[in-house]
Amino acid sequence: MNAAAALLPAVVRPAVEDRCWLSSDHCADPVLDLLNALGWAIVDTPEANVHATSPDGHVYVGWLPEDTAAWKRGIVWRVRVQPAGDAPWVQEFGLHTPAEAVAGSIAALVTHC
Numbered sequence: 001m002n003a004a005a006a007l008l009p010a011v012v013r014p015a016v017e018d019r020c021w022l023s024s025d026h027c028a029d030p031v032l033d034l035l036n037a038l039g040w041a042i043v044d045t046p047e048a049n050v051h052a053t054s055p056d057g058h059v060y061v062g063w064l065p066e067d068t069a070a071w072k073r074g075i076v077w078r079v080r081v082q083p084a085g086d087a088p089w090v091q092e093f094g095l096h097t098p099a100e101a102v103a104g105s106i107a108a109l110v111t112h113c
Contacts, residue, residue, distance in 0.1 A: 026095070028063045030103040031077070035061060038110060054110070058082050061106060077102050081109070 028050060035042060035052045040061075042052045047066040053059070062078040064070040070078065077093035079102075093102050 026065070026076075028065075028099055030099040031061065031063065031106065034103045034107060058084065059109070079106065079109070 040052045044050045049066050050063040052061045060080040074094045075092045076095045079091045082088045
């Protein structure tokens with residue numbers, strides 16, 4: 001073994017039965033609970049879509065299970081960021097992306113802003 005290989009972290013592989021979170025249950029609760037805890041403005045529509053905006057107004061998160069245009073593109077989550085003085089960007093997540101992964105992405109985003 002060389003010195004570079006010795007510096008690498010050990011690979012940890014969870015047991016297969018511990019991987020239930022790797023598949024989506026199509027539940028928005030992990031994301032919505034996070035956004036609620038962060039004090040975001042959350043609005044749900046009669047169609048069951050949910051829209052949330054960060055307190056500073058720079059980040060939008062949409063859960064779009066009933067948005068026809070989003071479904072046609074295979075999208076169920078949309079995150080739109082408008083940085084102050086910079087170009088906006090969008091990240092979209094498909095139906096099979098676990099809500100826990102979307103929540104993790106948003107949590108990382110807000111901790112680095």
